[in-house]
Amino acid sequence: MNTVLRSIGLALATSFVAAAPAVAQTTWDMPTPYPATNFHTENIQQFAADVAAATGDKLKITVHPGGSLFKANEIRRAVQTGQAQIGEVIISGMANEDPFFALDNVPFLASSYEDAKALWDVSRDAVNARLEKAGLTMLFSVPWQPQGIYSTSELSGVGDLRNMKIRSYSPTVARMIELMGAQPVTVQAADLTQALSTGVVSANITSSATGYDSKSWEQLSWYSDVRAWLPKNVVFVRTRDFNALDQAARDAVLAAAAEAETRGWASSAERNDWYLDQLRSNGMNVVTPSAEFDAELRKIGETMTEEWVKSVGADGQAVLDAYRAAR
Numbered sequence: 001m002n003t004v005l006r007s008i009g010l011a012l013a014t015s016f017v018a019a020a021p022a023v024a025q026t027t028w029d030m031p032t033p034y035p036a037t038n039f040h041t042e043n044i045q046q047f048a049a050d051v052a053a054a055t056g057d058k059l060k061i062t063v064h065p066g067g068s069l070f071k072a073n074e075i076r077r078a079v080q081t082g083q084a085q086i087g088e089v090i091i092s093g094m095a096n097e098d099p100f101f102a103l104d105n106v107p108f109l110a111s112s113y114e115d116a117k118a119l120w121d122v123s124r125d126a127v128n129a130r131l132e133k134a135g136l137t138m139l140f141s142v143p144w145q146p147q148g149i150y151s152t153s154e155l156s157g158v159g160d161l162r163n164m165k166i167r168s169y170s171p172t173v174a175r176m177i178e179l180m181g182a183q184p185v186t187v188q189a190a191d192l193t194q195a196l197s198t199g200v201v202s203a204n205i206t207s208s209a210t211g212y213d214s215k216s217w218e219q220l221s222w223y224s225d226v227r228a229w230l231p232k233n234v235v236f237v238r239t240r241d242f243n244a245l246d247q248a249a250r251d252a253v254l255a256a257a258a259e260a261e262t263r264g265w266a267s268s269a270e271r272n273d274w275y276l277d278q279l280r281s282n283g284m285n286v287v288t289p290s291a292e293f294d295a296e297l298r299k300i301g302e303t304m305t306e307e308w309v310k311s312v313g314a315d316g317q318a319v320l321d322a323y324r325a326a327r
């Protein structure tokens with residue numbers, strides 16, 4: 001192509017772009033706390049891709065995983081104050097502000113996917129109402145795999161953990177560690193590998209997924225698969241930003257969110273076996289706790305169920321009654 005033709009082509013292309021009708025384009029920043037390869041993050045990336053496809057790229061969600069834009073405990077405030085438009089947090093991380101958010105961390109209240117779903121069905125509206133008051137619109141929530149205990153040696157009972165520094169990610173987990181006679185140390189998932197390698201903590205309570213993400217086998221060679229609870233993450237958007245979208249885009253976000261919730265619950269359950277296999281193939285001993293150990297932990301769970309109801313009040317008792325009736 002000669003230079004003249006090329007410049008005519010360029011001129012045409014430029015005028016075409018200039019003449020195209022202005023398409024309102026919105027970009028949302030989405031800080032999330034967990035690594036890019038974690039199943040929650042992959043689910044969120046799919047959600048973002050679905051929203052882009054359904055809106056013809058009019059709404060673009062840029063995911064910033066691993067606490068790279070805002071740290072785990074800064075994300076909610078960042079979205080509330082409009083520094084970001086949409087974000088993901090672990091629900092129980094907000095329990096200091098409102099004890100209701102601790103519900104899905106109460107040990108042995110709901111420790112299978114089926115029970116976790118029943119618990120979510122009866123508590124979803126209450127979580128949503130609390131977020132709404134903070135100017136946030138809840139989009140979807142997905143559980144982690146059942147929580148177990150990572151340790152340096154085999155655990156025969158709670159006594160083996162006495163006085164140990166154990167990593168916690170929420171006020172409720174910290175309380176459980178206290179009731180086990182040990183010392184809780186709050187460490188966010190993004191800092192976990194370092195906390196383990198520098199010996200800040202010598203045990204951890206979390207999922208198969210986070211044990212895998214943090215390469216826990218490098219320090220901790222035992223995983224007691226106690227399946228104590230399934231904590232959930234929640235994705236919310238700043239209500240002002242959501243309402244600024246046109247109706248079609250709002251519908252697209254809600255439809256993609258509903259799909260993300262269904263897909264996330266399924267992938268959490270499916271991936272548990274894969275994550276446990278990865279722990280084993282990296283040399284970790286994955287064991288089921290003895291009946292005695294299990295009974296000790298369940299006793300702590302009973303105490304914590306009572307404490308939860310007391311801290312929340314009538315609202316909490318009603319949710320618990322509805323959950324028990326539904327099971």
Ligand code: PCA
Nearest residue numbers: 144169189206207210231
């Ligand atoms: N992983 C996250 C929260 C719960 C989980 O399974 C963490 O350990 O921080």
